[in-house]
Amino acid sequence: MFFTYLRRELRRRRKAALVVASGLALGIALVIVVSSVSSGMGKAQDKVLESLYGLGTDMTVTKAVEQPTGEDAERPRFQFDAGEEGAGEQSSDRVMVQGFQTLAASTVDKVGRQKGVSGAVGGLSLQVMKVNGEFTRGEVQPQEGAAPTAPGEGGGGGGGRVEGGGAEFDVNSYSVYGTDVGQLGLGPLTTSKITSGRGFASGDTDAKVAVADSAYAQENDLKVGSEVTIKEVKYDVVGIATADSGDSTADLYLPLKQAQTLSDSADKITTIYVQAADSQQIDAVKSQIQKNIAGTTVTTSADLADTVSGSLSTAADLATKVGTWLSIAVLIAAFLVAGLLTSSAVSRRVREFGTLKALGWKSGRVTRQVVGEAVVNGLVGGALGIAVGLAGAYAVTAVSPTLQAELGGGTEAAGPGGGGRMMMTGGPSASRTLDVALTAPVSVTTILLAVGLAVTGGLIAGAFGGWRASRLRPADALRRVE
Template sequence: MFFTYLRRELRRRRKAALVVASGLALGIALVIVVNSVSSGMGKAQDKVLESLYGLGTDMTVTKAAEQPTGEEGERPRFQFDAGEEGSGEQSSDRVLVQGFQTLAASTVGEVGEQNGVSDAVGGLSLQVMKVNGEFTQGQFQPGEGGMPTAPGGGGGTGGEGRVEGGGASFDVNSYSVYGTDVAQQELGPLTTSKITSGRTFESGETDAKVAVADSAYAQENDLKVGSDVTIKDVKYEVVGIATADSGDSAADVYVPLKQAQTLSDSADKITTIYVQASDSQQIETVKSEIQKNISGTTVTTSADLADTVSGSLSTAADLATSVGTWLSVAVLLAAFLVAGLLTSSAVSRRVREFGTLKALGWKSGRVTRQVVGEAMVNGLVGGALGIAVGLAGAYVVTAVSPTLQAELGGGEATGPGGGGGRMMAAAGGPGASRTLEVALTAPVSVTTIALAVGLAVAGGLIAGAFGGWRASRLRPADALRRVE
């Protein structure tokens, strides 16, 4: 009897039922889209942070920032030999430690011994500046009188002469080099790239003259497996080409850690320690433990680095979190209110019907259950429509994949890298920054679908509560006196 009457009433009042279901569907769909986009923002931000940290890295340890002293803060100087010939090609490399701040390699072991630390690996971030070009000596041209004067004489009249031509033409090329611990390659920036040609380092190549080149850098410089990369007059054989998962690599060239230390005259030094916590829920505790027990260090977690992310990614994330969330809540509340009012209004128009049913022996509880049942069906239909529309909206966002920019750094040194260049520039000195482009997606999780179903049921219950309360207060005598 219940379902028969329910089916008949929904058919008879299909337009009103559709209005209630559509209102609920709009609110539920908006919740799904906002929730999915927010999840996509989180994944995009994680992708940006992984490009700096490396997969599986929970935090990094660097040397606490200090005021540069002595030659550390000076600009790089290049020296060229003066030759007797009229011209000659000159080339000079300068290898700099990014950020000019290093830790003792033994600090890796100290960090690894702290409570809550599962693994710790050190690395050395370098910036190579290469100047290549030539000087051309000018040619002295005698004056009109044919009497030579000293080179550099002005181009006057009479016996004066002048120097014509000459000068210098130099190219400056800057690229980043990362020294990786080849014995422990599970952590660190190289884990964000996939070897697409050749191989990665072997555990025995701790001091070998081999290198892995980033695919973008290799294409720009016509490098392939078997080619040579010359750094400070030392040739390194390219054994692999790596393609960054995020589209922007952490470094242009990767070499064994010992070779990086030799190139930069930084024996037994590192710039960054990559740390993996035993429990991801205890990251802040581990951070406090390291800072307390190892002085002179700065510990940066992914949450800390996330605060430095700016650009369109940060703006869109703020909109999705604040404006989008509040908008979806407002629309959902409005949909619930409209559904409740429409259901209550429908009960008012059915006063004579319910009065007759009560006169025939229906209890108030049965009438209430009938109204709630109809409202629940409307809610479930609205939930189904809302899920369909929400999934379609999320699919459109994923299909379009709008590109967002994430700018990292630009302020004080807070991150895991050094200062300057592409290699983790977010953590460089003041003003250092790094911009990444990420595609936005809107993944829909099972939790989001479950939330939508819950909202649909809640909407039906709220609407049913309004209508059921009105129906339960009807008295047969009063109802029969009413005429529709």
């Protein structure tokens, strides 16, 4: 009887039921789209962080660079002397530790022994600045009436003037990362895939081999089998790596021991990448490391996420704040409208319910009938909302808008020069930008949330109508005209 009456009433009031279901569908669809976009934002941010940290890395341990004072504050420089011979090609590399003050390699073992740490690996970040070019000696042009000046006799005394000459140098700056080839499961290189050749092997601890980032390799015409020279040491390119995020941590990757030798940083590292045994205890592990290893700075993924700026950060804020509150407001409005429409429908069915009560229906049965109709309306609205929400999420994924995340990193070069000597100094830190494609994945949890909201909306609407129906008295109801 319950279902027969329910089906008959819903069929008879199709328009009213569709209006209620449509209102709920709008709110539920918005929740699905906002939830899926927020999930996509989270994945995009994780992708950005992984490009800096590497897969599986929960935090990094570093030591901040101390600000030099006095003579130590002088910036690093290259010096080239033209010499007596005049012309000649000059080339020199400057390998500098980048970003942080070095830590003893033994610190990795100390970090690995801390409670809650499941893995730790050290790495060395370097910046190489290569200056290559040549000096051209000027020629002495005699003045009118003066005897020609032979080379080496000088051009003073008014006997002539020097014309031409100078220096032409190219400056190339690129980054190098020293990788612990014995522990390749952590660190920035884990976010890159070897697309040509091979990666590092455990036997490459002190081998003169290198893995090049694909973008850097393309720019410099490098391929597997090519050679790169750093400080007159030749390294064979054994592999080309392509970063998943579109931007790699370094241009070249070397075995850690080789990177330490190049930079005169024996048994030194700049960064320790740490994996926690329990992702829920990251803050506790951070506190443990800071307490037991003095002078270090521990940065978690959450800390780093706060420093990410750009359109990705702006969109994430909109999705989590504006989108969430908008969804809540629309849901509340939809629930209220559904409740008021259901209550209004009960008012128009006064004679019907009065007749049912006169025939022996109790108030509870009438209430259950009204609530049942409202729940069915809610489920219909939920189905419509899920369909619209999935369509919206699919549209976002299909369009896949590109967002930008700005991160600190990189080193710019500046090189004032003069006379027969050239200086090369390291410049300030520059930001780099990652392009991340936005997707809107819909999880099973989101679908279950939508179903729950649909049932909740139906129950709220049924509560309004049921309360109104339960207050009707048969005698009063029969005296009213529908």
